[in-house]
Amino acid sequence: MNNLSFSTDKIINQLLSAVLVVNRDLTIAWSNPASEELLGLSQRQLRDSHLSDVIIDADYSVKVIAYSLRSGNHYHQRDTKMTLINHEEFMADISVSSIELEGEQKLLVEIKQTGREHRIGLESSEYSQHLAANALVQGLGHEIKNPLGGLRGAAQLLAMELVEPELKEYTDIIIKEADRLSALVDRMMAPHQQGKKQLVNIHQLIELVLNLLTLEAGEKLHLERDYDPSLPDLFVCGDQIQQAMLNLMQNAIQAMEGEGTLTLKTRIVGPMLLGDQIYRLVQRLDISDDGPGVPVELRKKIFMPLISGRQGGTGLGLGIAQSLIQQHQGLIEYQDKHERTTFTLYLPVISQTNNETQGVDL
Known part of the structure; x- marks a missing residue:
């Protein structure tokens, strides 16, 4: 996108919907940061990938994009089911329009996940x-x-x-x-109770927690790490973030009864809306286990105090974790799909010199 002005490029990067520039052979020439979060792949992984290697053709989305490229017509498809290569499904609105970049005809594809609002x-x-x-x-x-x-x-x-x-x-x-x-x-x-903030590396905090838990869990617990080494340091209270991680990982291990696979995945995403602000960069930590999951009747209130699906549980672990993360303008989300339970922790990357806010108010 060399012939786009810096300001235009910057505006597209701030969009919450995924934007792709697609070549005539249906390979991806460019993607914005929101594409990473929605499609589950980094911008480097998306570049030069064929659309069919990223999106499984459930509702003919790839065929529609190919047709638009051949005809040159603008196309808009509402509430189409999209299935990613990792089998994650979601509903989305897709807009496809033909553009000319660097003397070649390309497609501008916008994917907006419906239900986000x-x-x-x-x-x-x-x-x-x-x-x-x-x-x-x-x-x-x-x-x-x-x-x-x-x-x-x-x-x-x-x-x-x-x-x-x-x-x-x-x-x-x-x-x-x-x-x-x-x-x-x-x-x-x-x-x-507010803690003292300092620059910390999220992977160091994860490893500190794992050192505590693996000694207790024993050899039946299998760990899988998928870290993004390029993540910047966070300006946070390390003890509070570590406690939140400990609560989440401890819950996962207890759900598996100490025997199973605990997967930890870190990525940088953004722009992202957290609370009433949009943050340009947000760090994401997925904590996944292959336990039985959260009972259906508890899923909408698992972060409420004194709610527990485990016999003998106090119901405080998840609520405390959510409170600690929210003090750092972050968020914890829960998903239960494909026999995997995942708690996702989002933390905005906030400058040490301006630790009150780096987001854009809505």
Whole structure:
């Protein structure tokens, strides 16, 4: 796209829909960053790839594009099912128009995933519910901790007055349970405490978490790493991001009962809408397992506090992880497809010198 001006190129790179420039032989000559996220391949992988190697021809999308190239006519196809080479399916609007670049006829293909606006609205609604639930938990936490302190103190005084050892066992139980409940409340309130931010590498944080978990999981856990080494450092609170990763990976390992494949994949995506801002660069971490997945009835509320699909679970791990990531203007999403459960963590790349925001307000 050498004959496009810098400003035009920059505008196309900011679009949220995928844009491809396709040669006459249906190989991809150019793609914008949004294509990476939608098609699941890097711009380097997309370049010179044939369309049929990227998109499986489920609703004749590739044939339609080829027809438009031969006829020179503009074509628009709404709500067409697209299946990628990794078998991921989604509905999209496709616009195809003929253009001339560098003296050759090419096609400009725009792919806009339908349902994105619905997903953004749903995320906003879920985020509001999450904030309301957290506010409730915070209020309850303070209400619970105050009487717990009095209860523990009274049990300690009572224990000092008791002579018979068997009776002291009861006060010990009271003290132990009061401490347990106090620790539980601390865990519920901890995500709201701001940490010190510094430049960290996401892969180093991942490996620190894996070192902790693999010692506990043992040899039956198989790890697959698919890292993008070009990812820039993040200006974040490393301890909080590490805790969020720990909660997500621990959930995955527990779901597999310590036996299965845990896959970790990092990529750079963008532009991307997070909350009410568009960020130019966003780091993406996919944490996938081959466990049984999340029960259908819990999928819409798995990030809510005290919701758990595991017997004996506190229901705090995912909620705490989401809160920690949202403090960094990020997001955690959940997908359950093709016998793989995937939690995806998004973190915007924010400058150290301007750590308040680098996004574009909507």
